[in-house]
Amino acid sequence: MEDKSPKPIRCKAAVCRAAGEPLTIEEIVVDPPKAYEVRVKIVCTSLCHTDITVWQAKVAPVFPRILGHEAYGVVESVGEHVEGLAVGEAVVPALLGQCDQCPSCVSEDNNLCTAVPVSLAPVMRRDGTTTRFRDAQGNPVHDLFAVSSFSEYTVVDVNQVVKLDPSVPPQIACLLSCGAGTGVGAAWKLAKVEPGSSVAIFGLGSVGLAVAQGAKMCGASKIIGVDLNPDKEKISKTFGVTDFLNPSQLGTRSINEVIGEMTCGGVDCSFECVGVPSLVTDAFRSTKMGNGKTIVLGLGNDTDELRVPALELLFGKRIIGSALGGIKPKTDIPILAAKCMSKELELEGLVTHELGLQEINTAFELLLQGKSLRCIIWMGK
Numbered sequence: 001m002e003d004k005s006p007k008p009i010r011c012k013a014a015v016c017r018a019a020g021e022p023l024t025i026e027e028i029v030v031d032p033p034k035a036y037e038v039r040v041k042i043v044c045t046s047l048c049h050t051d052i053t054v055w056q057a058k059v060a061p062v063f064p065r066i067l068g069h070e071a072y073g074v075v076e077s078v079g080e081h082v083e084g085l086a087v088g089e090a091v092v093p094a095l096l097g098q099c100d101q102c103p104s105c106v107s108e109d110n111n112l113c114t115a116v117p118v119s120l121a122p123v124m125r126r127d128g129t130t131t132r133f134r135d136a137q138g139n140p141v142h143d144l145f146a147v148s149s150f151s152e153y154t155v156v157d158v159n160q161v162v163k164l165d166p167s168v169p170p171q172i173a174c175l176l177s178c179g180a181g182t183g184v185g186a187a188w189k190l191a192k193v194e195p196g197s198s199v200a201i202f203g204l205g206s207v208g209l210a211v212a213q214g215a216k217m218c219g220a221s222k223i224i225g226v227d228l229n230p231d232k233e234k235i236s237k238t239f240g241v242t243d244f245l246n247p248s249q250l251g252t253r254s255i256n257e258v259i260g261e262m263t264c265g266g267v268d269c270s271f272e273c274v275g276v277p278s279l280v281t282d283a284f285r286s287t288k289m290g291n292g293k294t295i296v297l298g299l300g301n302d303t304d305e306l307r308v309p310a311l312e313l314l315f316g317k318r319i320i321g322s323a324l325g326g327i328k329p330k331t332d333i334p335i336l337a338a339k340c341m342s343k344e345l346e347l348e349g350l351v352t353h354e355l356g357l358q359e360i361n362t363a364f365e366l367l368l369q370g371k372s373l374r375c376i377i378w379m380g381k
Contacts (some may be wrong), residue, residue: 006032006039006077013133013151014360015141017064019057020113022223022361023150025332028066028141030153031132032099033079037124039132039162042095044378045071045149046171046365049205049275050299055364057300060120065142066133069095070178071149072170075161082158090166092177094329095145098124111328113191116159118145118323150360152379162329168337171351171376175206176333178324179374180347183210183273184336185325186295187218195219198263201241202283203273204232206373207297209239211271213345216240216347218349224259224267229370238349256285269293275300276308280319284308290316294325297322350374356381 009030014023033039051067054060059243065226075089083092096117102115112267113319117127132155134142148154164173176183183206187193199207199215200363204227215223216239225232225241233244236283243262247255266288273279275298284294287311296319308319327333339345353375355363366372 005192007331008032009039009153011152013141014068014357015064015068015276016055018353019061019063020055023067023359023364025360026374027136028151028193029134030151031134033082033132033155035080036082036126036158037079037155037159038082038091039076039078040073040161041076041153042071042073042151044174044376046174046179046374046376047360047367049367050140050178050366051115051144052364053275055298058300060122062122062142064135065122065144066148066151066154067144068149068151069093069145069147070141071147072174072177076153078377079112079313079369082373083163085158085163085323090164090173092162092164092173092333093147093149093154093156094160094162094177095147095322096172096195096329097157097279098328098330099159099247100330105325105328111326112323113159116157116265120145124155130201139295144172149158150357151164152357162339164334167340172340172347173337174352175347175374176336176375180205181333181336182209182297182325183207184217184345185332186271186297186322187211187214188294189271189326189332191293193218193220193269196221197268198222199282200224200225200226200259200267200270200286202226202271202279203298203321204229204236204241205273206325208271208273209236209350209373210237210347211273211297212239212241213311213347217344218337219291222263222267224253225264235349255282259286263288265289266292266303269295271295272298274298275304277304280306284317284319285312289318292317294319295322296320297325351376354381
């Protein structure tokens with residue numbers, strides 16, 4: 001009988017060979033999915049600041065590696081014991097898994113699956129030792145978040161694969177798998193922004209602008225955007241920011257002092273979206289006493305430490321860490337996609353550039369120079 005099991009696939013991928021060096025477009029081999037795994041044909045992917053952080057070896061310095069974790073694709077083949085997914089279905093891979101059975105997944109307040117936990121280890125999550133990528137010489141090429149979407153094909157654990165309505169535009173679905181989902185989720189799921197409340201957003205990149213959309217969706221009446229780039233004022237207003245502050249233009253006054261004056265004592269919620277410890281302190285000090293919340297979304301160096309006034313903690317202020325904005329991928333990404341389709345969320349403006357895989361190093365340059373928000377990389381372009 002003919003063997004119809006999935007076979008290795010040869011395809012193109014952008015491989016990171018060393019920290020900070022340009023990615024190389026190479027022919028690689030993507031092995032078939034094993035049990036509980038799905039092989040996905042990537043339609044489009046995008047570049048996230050977390051990819052930059054790993055590329056610069058600020059965290060998890062392991063090479064060679066295929067970066068990328070924000071993507072949209074279709075199921076190409078499935079391994080044993082995969083249920084609920086069929087070849088050809090539209091999906092997004094997510095850096096977090098969701099098994100719906102472990103204590104964390106059944107909890108309303110925890111989105112970090114403990115059955116197949118998230119890891120920066122450069123291998124598949126269930127076996128903890130192997131990768132599904134090999135270069136032309138047969139040497140292993142490592143994963144990122146067990147997603148590695150800078151490849152025409154990738155293999156992902158079934159817990160990390162989110163099925164979507166195929167009518168959702170690929171570029172919007174792609175953004176929801178990480179950056180936009182993180183920003184909107186932080187306002188919606190973690191901060192639980194209430195109608196009429198006030199928020200401050202430190203850093204108006206794509207995640208910060210998505211936070212603004214999430215806060216607007218939740219009914220916030222005052223959304224203060226904070227950024228050193230004056231060009232961010234105009235675009236931030238289109239995402240729902242009501243007031244813009246540039247810390248370099250405040251003279252001798254501190255940013256938390258100005259925000260306190262604007263809000264009679266501080267905002268209800270603040271969001272740090274850059275990954276700079278001093279900005280977390282500024283965001284924390286800009287919240288009100290009693291129940292002010294600071295959500296930390298930025299990723300800096302793995303050795304970074306935070307300093308906040310202890311007395312303000314005693315007065316009820318809180319700092320909340322974030323993984324994917326608190327959303328559960330399989331439950332919440334389809335909800336956010338539906339909100340995008342109904343125009344309750346408008347995230348199209350996050351896409352500032354569209355390139356092909358061969359131009360991926362240009363995407364890195366644009367993001368590093370602050371000239372792009374999200375660059376969509378189309379595999380077929």
